[in-house]
Amino acid sequence: MPFHNPFPSQLLAFEAAPATSFSFLVSYQQIATEEEELIGMAVVNIVKPPIGQSPNLQGRAPRRGSVVVRSSLQGAVVGNRTEWLTSCAVLSSKVAALAPHSTNGHLALAAAAASNGAVLDLDPVKTINGSARNLPAPLRIADLSPAPMHGSELRVAYQGMPGAYSEKASVKAYPGSDAIPCDQFEVAFQAVENWIADRAVLPVENSLGGSIHRNYDLLLRHRLHIVGEVQLPVHHCLLALPGVRKEDVTRVISHPQALAQCEHTLTRMAGLNAAREAFDDTAGAAEYVAANGLRDTAAIASSRAAELYGMEVLADGIQDDSGNVTRFVMLAREPIVPRMDLPFKTSIVFAHDKEGTSVLFKVLSAFAFRDISLTKIDSRPHRPIRLAADDAGSGTAPKQFEYMFYVDFQASLADPRVQNALAEVQEFTSFLRVLGSYPMDMTPMAAGVASSDSSSAYSSS
Numbered sequence: 001m002p003f004h005n006p007f008p009s010q011l012l013a014f015e016a017a018p019a020t021s022f023s024f025l026v027s028y029q030q031i032a033t034e035e036e037e038l039i040g041m042a043v044v045n046i047v048k049p050p051i052g053q054s055p056n057l058q059g060r061a062p063r064r065g066s067v068v069v070r071s072s073l074q075g076a077v078v079g080n081r082t083e084w085l086t087s088c089a090v091l092s093s094k095v096a097a098l099a100p101h102s103t104n105g106h107l108a109l110a111a112a113a114a115s116n117g118a119v120l121d122l123d124p125v126k127t128i129n130g131s132a133r134n135l136p137a138p139l140r141i142a143d144l145s146p147a148p149m150h151g152s153e154l155r156v157a158y159q160g161m162p163g164a165y166s167e168k169a170s171v172k173a174y175p176g177s178d179a180i181p182c183d184q185f186e187v188a189f190q191a192v193e194n195w196i197a198d199r200a201v202l203p204v205e206n207s208l209g210g211s212i213h214r215n216y217d218l219l220l221r222h223r224l225h226i227v228g229e230v231q232l233p234v235h236h237c238l239l240a241l242p243g244v245r246k247e248d249v250t251r252v253i254s255h256p257q258a259l260a261q262c263e264h265t266l267t268r269m270a271g272l273n274a275a276r277e278a279f280d281d282t283a284g285a286a287e288y289v290a291a292n293g294l295r296d297t298a299a300i301a302s303s304r305a306a307e308l309y310g311m312e313v314l315a316d317g318i319q320d321d322s323g324n325v326t327r328f329v330m331l332a333r334e335p336i337v338p339r340m341d342l343p344f345k346t347s348i349v350f351a352h353d354k355e356g357t358s359v360l361f362k363v364l365s366a367f368a369f370r371d372i373s374l375t376k377i378d379s380r381p382h383r384p385i386r387l388a389a390d391d392a393g394s395g396t397a398p399k400q401f402e403y404m405f406y407v408d409f410q411a412s413l414a415d416p417r418v419q420n421a422l423a424e425v426q427e428f429t430s431f432l433r434v435l436g437s438y439p440m441d442m443t444p445m446a447a448g449v450a451s452s453d454s455s456s457a458y459s460s461s
């Protein structure tokens with residue numbers, strides 16, 4: 001798999017074939033010398049046993065570096081698709097958490113599997129004194145099969161664990177697809193870039209918390225295209241282990257956006273006096289409380305997370321505003337063909353290297369004079385952002401400027417008004433990139449299906 005390792009350790013990516021097996025790439029480190037040194041990477045393959053059979057009955061002889069075990073997760077492994085995905089995510093996060101602290105990565109991976117019940121094949125990739133990591137892997141017959149073209153086979157990467165709102169958004173965007181959990185936003189981007197997933201669905205803004213800046217930075221750093229949007233009503237619950245009362249809780253953990261969206265309600269909640277602590281994602285917070293048997297900690301997450309991780313709902317609907325909505329974008333390797341017969345939105349980012357506000361005024365005028373409505377404008381302070389390679393080499397890359405401006409407007413790139421406006425904008429700016437032109441999510445907030453990339457067979461409309 002053509003990976004470079006941007007992270008110091010841990011889980012790098014998932015490759016999901018949930019019907020039969022589940023693979024992910026994990027790196028682990030030697031910390032015995034107190035210096036964190038990468039000692040290996042492994043492709044870990046969890047094999048799903050046939051229903052009703054235990055793993056060691058399927059004729060897979062345990063090989064060197066493999067373990068065949070039966071224990072607590074076995075029931076989930078042979079259960080339905082959701083349980084299978086959940087157990088893959090839980091098991092892989094445990095392996096990723098365990099491996100870096102070991103002086104023997106193989107043993108650590110094996111031990112993690114043994115404690116969770118699965119057949120685990122370790123296929124180590126040499127990294128010490130060897131350069132296997134940098135050599136291209138030989139093509140296999142499976143690599144030549146065409147990319148999946150039907151909704152049921154579409155692989156959609158999202159950040160978080162099963163039960164996260166991003167998972168729900170992925171399912172809303174691409175009904176019938178396989179949702180692939182990723183531990184970080186960057187992993188979801190890489191999963192699409194490396195053909196492990198076909199799409200990524202990532203949150204970009206929330207009606208209470210505002211923009212999710214990390215993803216705007218990543219949009220600029222990577223070369224994926226926005227091919228759709230989906231808006232999801234977010235209904236938060238306060239979850240705790242069965243029998244725990246609000247009075248027992250001293251700590252509430254969740255994704256920072258979720259904590260922000262519930263801040264006032266938590267402060268006013270009778271019987272609750274708890275510190276807040278940030279966690280990677282809402283469902284991950286619930287799983288952490290459950291897995292560690294924490295009776296003094298509650299998590300803010302969805303009711304689905306409560307079901308998945310065996311938690312009880314202490315309080316329901318705790319977001320500060322009942323109209324709490326998060327907007328997600330769908331990302332793909334290729335842009336879609338913009339259309340004029342559907343309500344379309346276009347997202348751009350630009351920068352300028354001139355002093356003052358006149359450039360911004362001129363850019364906005366280019367849209368205003370053509371009656372093009374803006375739906376969002378946001379700015380990010382300039383930091384030394386690593387741009388996608390072809391932006392950096394184009395000669396239009398930003399040099400000295402103070403802000404990157406992100407603008408969404410309600411029109412298609414196929415519209416001549418938009419093409420004229422962008423031609424004008426390019427004259428005032430030192431950097432301009434169209435992030436995508438895509439169908440607007442017109443579904444009523446209560447339920448329904450999003451507008452998705454209309455050029456593909458995955459279209460949900």
Ligand SMILES: O=C(O)C(=O)C[C@]1(C(=O)O)C=C[C@@H](O)C=C1
Nearest residue numbers: 164165166203255257281282326
């Ligand atoms: O943690 C999750 O469940 C997520 O999907 C992430 C996220 C976010 O990043 O904003 C998504 C929707 C909610 O607004 C809260 C959290």
